[in-house]
Amino acid sequence: MKFALTLNVLLLSFSISSAQDKSGIPAEARTASQSVKPEAIRAHMRFLADDAMEGRKPGTRGYRLAANYVISQFEALGLEPAGDQQTYLQKVPLRQWRVNEENSSLILIDKKGEKPLVLGKNYNLSPVYGSEKSEVTAPVVFVGFGVTAPDLNYDDYKNIDVKGKIVAYFNGAPAAFPSNQRAYHGSAKLENAAAHGAVGVISFSLPTDVRNRMESSATRARQGTYRWLDKDGKPQRVYPELKAVVSLGDSTARAVFAESGHSLADVIAAANKSIPQTFPLNFSVRVKTETRSGGDIAGYNVVGLLPGSDPVLKNEYVVYVSHLDHLGVGRPVKGDSIFNGAHDNASGVAINLEAARMYASLPQHPKRSILFVAVTAEEMGLLGSDYFASNPTVPQENIVANLCLDMPFFFHKLVDIVPYGSEHSSMAKEVNTVANYLGVKVAKDPIPEQVVFMRSDHFSFVRHGIPAIYIKSGTETGNPELDGLKLNLDWRATIYHSPQDEINQPFDFNAAARHAQLQFLIGYLTAQHPERPTWNPGDFFGNKFGRKPSGKGQTETGK
Template identity: 40%
Template sequence: MRSNILFSALLTALLVACTTVPSSFVPSASTDHIRRDVDYLASAELAGRDTGSEGYRKAAQYVAQQFERMGLAPAGEQGFFQEVPFRRASWDNTEPSLVLKGSNSETTFTFGEEFIAAPSAVNERSSLEADLVFVGYGIEALDYGLNDYANLDVKGKIAVILSGRPDSLPSEVGAHYASSRNKRETAARNGAVGYITLYTPEREKRRPFARYAEHRHDDTFDWVNRKGKPGSATPGLHPGAMLNSDAAGKLFVGAQRSLQGVFEDMENGKNPKGFALPYRAELNTNSKHEAITSPNVVAVLPGSDPLLKDEYVVFSAHLDHIGKKDDGQIYYGAQDNAAGIAVMLETARLFIESGQSPRRSLLFVAVTGEEKGLLGSDYFAEYPTVPLQSIVANINLDMPMLLYPFRDIIAFGAEHSSLGQIAKHAASRSGLKLSPDPMPEEVIFVRSDHYNFVRRGVPSIYLITGREAQDPDIDGTAMQVAFLQESYHKPGDAPDAGINYVAAKQFTEVNYLIAREVADAEGKPSWYGGDFFGDLFGQD
């Protein structure tokens, strides 16, 4: 498999060099434009741009106005807007209950201490009682020799699933299989009607269960499809719960193995095998639902080539942030992601100011609901305003880390498709270099809006600045880590607290060059041969 990928990468590099039609003129990005956009989008007036809020609506209107002033054409469903229907679920003045039932005893677990659950966006009332079956990690990855459901009968039962993934899976592949969505779908495909996730010691080290429990009263958001069903729902599967390690051990008392033995297998790199558990569980939830709408904002710059103008290169950036807390504190979201939106707007301006129309059309999409779980981009990818098969690439901008003038960029996903070579070539034209992912353990490739395009077969990359500063006295890695620890999803992520507009100018111009090369090349981007995501999702 790896040799095929390397061959494809070499072939693509040659094709990029031969088929790209570079523009001789590279327009200059305006720091004044970018600063103006960031200052407004991350202002107190917009109160953190929470999905569905008045502040978010103002932000969407602002972006639509900027698109219109540039001369971009509306490409939503209602002018520039694609209204996304959401369902917000909250606990209906009651807490969920989870009871473990043995042949001679019952154990009631305490919500918020021993287990957590989220309000269901599917049903306002849910009650399930069924036998329990331990299914290990709950993964079916046959190409990697894993089938945790082999020889197990889970039909009509509750699957008990370890969080995480075995070390034998490559990081990004493992992240795909270990996602909550994939594990739910796998359980339902094997006939399970419910699921319980077990918090493991490894996960406890990364983030204590108690931290999750602090959010036990948070609402659930999901987009609603055109049949009135939540977009992330798994048909046939009841709402689930997550148990901490101590509570989870009670499910294994009297079973053929203890949970401690399972954890020891995990520590030793073994994939725990599943088995039936000698208990039933009863889970009851009550939630109330509220309908909310919040728009994606979509504009198009039509292509000029008669043969290529019906193909689209999509820029995406999320417009929402996390809003205002109960104490009135505003979370401004300047880097995350007012800066990404501002860069996207200025990139669009550069195309218009260049005087050279792109051969392919460019679609600019400011998406809602990213902070709720990549929801607005999922809705757009499910119901695109242009034919899905006409979308040839996605370039995603999310918290670009505009902290210092830089020497390199990072394109998450560069190793999966020919977009990586295009990004490398464009970076070189900007006097920059393309650096590898500095934190592969974080599996960023599956954690931002571009992944919803990947799941529909579209080659995609997610761009941020690199960690090499132009100033040798600046430690780029230290600055990025400090931002993540001190400002990410905190009130300190404000316009006047660290955005470097020289970096913003650099980043915009390299984005322009990347998009220019994709839009003007003879051939469209392609997945590398043998790539996992290309093989799994690629369009025929």
């Protein structure tokens, strides 16, 4: 009996070894991944989400303490400084702008006369960057979702001239669009409006869209907005052609269709069917916006380098990114005013630190170099990652891939994953190879309406033509009594961006460890591959942003 058991164990060991040999993952990488330490992830999170970090808001003492902690971990792992001037820090110049409500206004003008609206109740204004005082009076035209997508045979601007006019549109994008294209077009509306000659925009939400309600957006608007500055001190990702950027509350939005000859119910029905629609609203608006600078902040990204081992490929880089910042200290909720951000995103930083430890344990570094970047100001609009991707501390054309981690969601066993971005590039091969090896399924986006693909730092790299992967947990839990999708949505509704996002939540750190293995192995295979990752032929993001040959042996980003 004892001999039979021993033989069975030997046969099982041989079977597992053979299966691993066929996995496509080198033995040294498998060994490193098996050394993953769930307790290390928990320890990193516990420190970064502690009250002493004061919510890690950029420009604060707490953020600098968190940055120093990441630096100490990089040093302990032997990562080289890869920030500014041979340090681990890259300065990110940030400036805040706020609307001065006392000197700002919006008036509706129609055949019945003028009707002033109440700022903060009927509408909100966004700053007009680079212009302290902006005033515009123009007719308003409705342009559906405000989307132009020729690849999807959709254009809300097709039958109307909006030059010199203010365009009004629903937030979001047509539900018929593929998830990631929907995410992109839903976020590119200011750029699209400016390109069509509009002088202002007015946005409002469909009844089913609760993400931009006046109750929450008014509070956010009063906190001001930030942009990063270029070397000349000019704010980036702004559209000076737009002299007014307005968002309307629900009841006010309903009123603007009164004189248009179109019922709001019919307009909503067409939007829900993804039908383009454009028509004049038969009124004008006069908008005054006074914008004041709220001051500058010295933000910092933390950058560490694991040099590659190949004499040629070491000059190319796989970049890991996770945002270190959170919301700081705010108005108390349930007696707590510190927005600790344990899941958002101490978790992503902690997991990437554990992936870095696995890299450091390898007997030989991968062929390409690995950059680990803990970025600032994600909560202010992906600003730290956008600054790094636009002003990298290594040659931009030599960044070949990005792996992002932000709120991966490990409140249950990791059964399946949603690898946002993998369907767009050759990195799908590495994702599938590693998922198969670790025994997790690859699933589709279960919440396309949340436009996740646009909402974290990987997209800053996509903008520069760099293939990127952003992995989150799927909805399967391994427990028939536990609905993973409901758990996710409930967390977003009750904990997300609140002081209750603390380390004492019921995290599954074994699932977090599996995320670390995914991060490490996907990046390792990418760093070892003889060829750079490539966009899939005909891919939307590849066509829009992908790099094209420059004729000098390098690449340039397509426009």
